[in-house]
Amino acid sequence: MNIREEIEQREAMFLSPQAALSLNSKGRERQEEADAVRTCFMLDRDRVVHSKSFRRLKHKTQVFIAPPGDHYRSRLTHTLEVAQIARTIGTGLNLNLDLIEAMALAHDVGHTPFAHAGEQVLNELLPGGFRHNENSIRVLTRIEQHKDRNGLNLTREVLDGVLHHSGYGEGEARAFTLEGQVIRLSDKIAYVQHDIDDSIRAGVLRVEEIPGQFLEVLGTTHSQRIATLVIDTIANTRNMIEKGVIKVEPSPEIESALKGLREFMFENIYRGPVCKAERVRAAFIIEHLFEYYCKHPAKMSPLYAQIAEEEGLQTAVADYISGMSDAYCVSQFQDLYVPQSLVPDARKDLPTGS
Structure with a gap:
């Protein structure tokens, strides 16, 4: 018996x-040959962590675009908070x-x-x-590469x-799976609470x-709200399972408060004046990049040129742009549309001290 089989037996013996x-x-x-040490879900986790799409999350916006300061959440820190709560x-x-x-580490790669x-x-x-959850599936099954084949070949779960x-x-x-239901709820717990924290930090x-x-x-407080939601979800889900209702859910009072707080954030922050103003500028950049790459598909990397041939140009351009980090997206726009001098700097050829 190898290590993976020992782990699988422990799961069968001790998990719910x-x-x-x-x-x-x-x-x-x-179909793949099983790993000697890692279970199939451990393999999936490792493939996601080592993917380029996961690494790019550190430079993708969570709520506010390129805020000044080091303590605002990025899409990567959001992902880690979801994983911790879940x-x-x-x-x-x-x-x-x-x-x-x-699941947690993969959920936002799209x-x-x-x-x-x-x-x-x-x-x-x-x-x-375009929906980001569906695009995450596309990234995991088509855009990312594993052993020179499309997709990471993750498990269906x-x-x-x-x-x-x-x-x-x-x-x-x-x-x-109940694990998948945990991720759905943990995503909401994480972003509602940490977006409140970031919004207060931003002064909005x-x-x-x-x-x-x-x-x-x-x-x-931030920690009190997360603790309340986590503890209540565990207790209420256990109670429902004992009664034969197999689903992950907070109690009605707690869930109602979470949904109310979420709607408050949508109305006042996500659709508020600051995010709205940022959205106009972001839309301008993405619209122009989309138009440019539709006219010049050869400017994209070979993978996306292949997608354009197989699935259509607009799909390929959306794949290309959606994979960009905020900074890379801005730099591409600047290179393509912001006037820059093409005259060589003659000062570089002058003797030192001139």
Whole structure:
């Protein structure tokens, strides 16, 4: 028996009956030989961490575009906060933490530069629309490369969790694993709370402006609200499972407060004057880049030229732009559209001291 098989046996012995076991995975699109040490979900996590799309998250906007200061969240720090919250909930429910971590680290690799501003622009430009959760699946199955083949060939459990992490409406489809449902909720817990923190730091929100009825339920500080949501979710989900209701969910009062706080943030911050002004500028850049690359597809890297031939030019351009970091997107725009002198600097040829 090798190490992976020992880990799979431990999962079967000690994890919750509702947990997704590595041994029972629905598998990958392309069958692979099993690793001697890592389970299938551990492999998925490692492939995501080592991917270029994951590394680019450190230079992608979470809420505010290129804010001054070192302490604002990026898309990468958001991803890590989601992973931390989800692992805590998963531990409390005795679920598969390797699967949770793989989903958490992968869930936002399809996000555009300039946060939801970039997503909205591409959604308007593409005939079929653009949604970042679906694009994350595209990145993981088509754009990233593994062993010279398209996609990272992740398990169906991870891909399903990534696909269903977005949205928070009634009646929406849920991930088929409880681990995937943990990611969906943890995403909301993370971004609502840390976006409040960043908004206060940016001076566009004061604690006094947050509706008191939500703070009374969840807590007045960042850590109190996260603790309330995590502890309540664990307790309420355990209670529901004992009654035969297999889903991850906070209690009604706590969930109502979270949704109310989320809607408050949408109305006052995400759709507020600061983000709106940033969105106009971001849209201008992305629209012009989209038009340029549609006219000059040869300027994209070979992978996207291949996609253009196989799936259409607009799809390839959207893939190319959505993968850009904020800084690279701006630099491309500057190189293409901002006038620059092409006259050589004659001073470089002068003797020292001239």
